[in-house]
Amino acid sequence: MTNFWQNLPQPFVGMAPMDGVTDQPLRHILCKYSSPDLIFTEFVNVEGLCHNAKQLLRPLLYDGSQRPIVAQLYGKTPESFRQAAILVAQLGFDGVDINMGCPAKSVAGAGSGAGLIKNPQLALQIIKAVKKGVSDWQNGLSCSDCTDFSSDFCKQVEKQRQQAGLQPIKEIKQRSSIPVSIKTRLGHDSKDVGGWIKLLLEAKPTALTVHGRTLKQAYKGKADWEAIFQVVALAKEMNSDTLIVGNGDVQSRTEGIRAAQKHQVNGVLIGRAAQGNPFVFDKDTFTTSSTFHKQLATIALEHAQLFEETFSTQEKYSFLPVRKHLAWYIKGFPQASQIRQQLVQTNSSKEVEKVLSAYGLLN
Structure with missing residues (x-):
C-alpha cells in the first residue's frame, strides 16, 4: 500500500473536508497561496454515486497541485461504500476517508455521518467494505466491474481520471492500495471515548480524525481538546498504529502545531478558519492594510x-x-x-x- 500518511511532517496541518466549501477551486487556491500538508474533498454520498449521479463526480475533481488529497465518502450502505472506494481509487486519490461525524439533520438523521455513532455494528461493516473496495482495486477491479455503475458512468469516471493527468486505467502496470481513514466526533449525546472511539480504533484505520464535539453539540461551545488527548492516550494504551488527528476551533498553522504538540496528536485539520483566508496554512494573521x-x-x-x-x-x-x-x-x-x-x-x-x-x- 502507498501510505502518504507516513510521509507527512510531524505534526501536520491539513485542510478539513467541508460540504459545499472544499471544492476544486477552493482547494486549488489554498494550495497555491499557502501550504496545507494534506487536503480533503467535500463529502460525497455513496448511494448517489451508485445511482450513477454524474453531478456527484464534481466534488471529486482535482488537479496535481492538491496532493496528497483524500476523497471523503458518506452514506449507510456497505456495498455502496465498497463500490465507491473502487471509484475513488480509480480516480487516483491518495486516500479515502469515511465521514462518521457530520451532524446535519439531513445526514445524521438519516443514519449517515454522525448518525453512525448510534449504529456501531453498521459502522464496522462500512469500514470493512471500504477496505475491501481498495483491496478489490489493487487486485484488478475497476468501476466497470461494479454492478451499480453503468457503462456511461464508468466512461465519465475514466475521463475524469485522465483530466487529473493520470494514465488510462488500461496502461497501469501495477496498482497500489490506498489508506482508509475516518473522521468522527467524540460521541453522540455525550463523550464516549471508551466505547465509540475504542471501537473505531479496533477497526484499525490508518488515521482517525476526531472533532472535539459530540453530535448533540454540533458546532456549539468549544472543542474539547482534553477529550482528544484522551483518544491519544487510549490509542497508546491499545498499542494502536492509527494516527490520531485533532479537529476543532484551530485558527492558524501555528495554533494547530501548538495544539498538536500539547495534546500529542499526529496532526490537526483546519476547517472554518480557512473560509476567506487563502493564507491560513502560511501566514498566521491578517493585516488591515x-x-x-x-x-x-x-x-x-x-x-x-x-x-x-x-x-x-x-x-x-x-x-x-x-x-x-x-x-x-x-x-x-x-x-x-x-x-x-x-x-x-x-x-x-x-x-x-x-x-x-x-x-x-x-x-
Whole structure:
C-alpha cells in the first residue's frame, strides 16, 4: 500500500473536508497561496454515486497541485461504500476517508455521518467494505466491474481520471492500495471515548480524525481538546498504529502545531478558519492594510474565474455556490457590508470584477 500518511511532517496541518466549501477551486487556491500538508474533498454520498449521479463526480475533481488529497465518502450502505472506494481509487486519490461525524439533520438523521455513532455494528461493516473496495482495486477491479455503475458512468469516471493527468486505467502496470481513514466526533449525546472511539480504533484505520464535539453539540461551545488527548492516550494504551488527528476551533498553522504538540496528536485539520483566508496554512494573521485587502480581492476574483472555468460547461451550472466565498474574502474590509451585498448578487466573474473595481480593490 502507498501510505502518504507516513510521509507527512510531524505534526501536520491539513485542510478539513467541508460540504459545499472544499471544492476544486477552493482547494486549488489554498494550495497555491499557502501550504496545507494534506487536503480533503467535500463529502460525497455513496448511494448517489451508485445511482450513477454524474453531478456527484464534481466534488471529486482535482488537479496535481492538491496532493496528497483524500476523497471523503458518506452514506449507510456497505456495498455502496465498497463500490465507491473502487471509484475513488480509480480516480487516483491518495486516500479515502469515511465521514462518521457530520451532524446535519439531513445526514445524521438519516443514519449517515454522525448518525453512525448510534449504529456501531453498521459502522464496522462500512469500514470493512471500504477496505475491501481498495483491496478489490489493487487486485484488478475497476468501476466497470461494479454492478451499480453503468457503462456511461464508468466512461465519465475514466475521463475524469485522465483530466487529473493520470494514465488510462488500461496502461497501469501495477496498482497500489490506498489508506482508509475516518473522521468522527467524540460521541453522540455525550463523550464516549471508551466505547465509540475504542471501537473505531479496533477497526484499525490508518488515521482517525476526531472533532472535539459530540453530535448533540454540533458546532456549539468549544472543542474539547482534553477529550482528544484522551483518544491519544487510549490509542497508546491499545498499542494502536492509527494516527490520531485533532479537529476543532484551530485558527492558524501555528495554533494547530501548538495544539498538536500539547495534546500529542499526529496532526490537526483546519476547517472554518480557512473560509476567506487563502493564507491560513502560511501566514498566521491578517493585516488591515489596503495593500493586503487588494491582494485578497484579486484572489477572490481569481477564485470566481477558476470556478467558472471548472464548472461552467457542466449541466445545471450555477454561479451561486461561489458567492459565499466572495463574501468571506471581503470580511473586515472598509465598506464590507455594501461590497458583500453586491457580490452575493453577481452571476459571473465579470460582474465580480466590476464590483471590486468600483471600490478600488483591483490594481
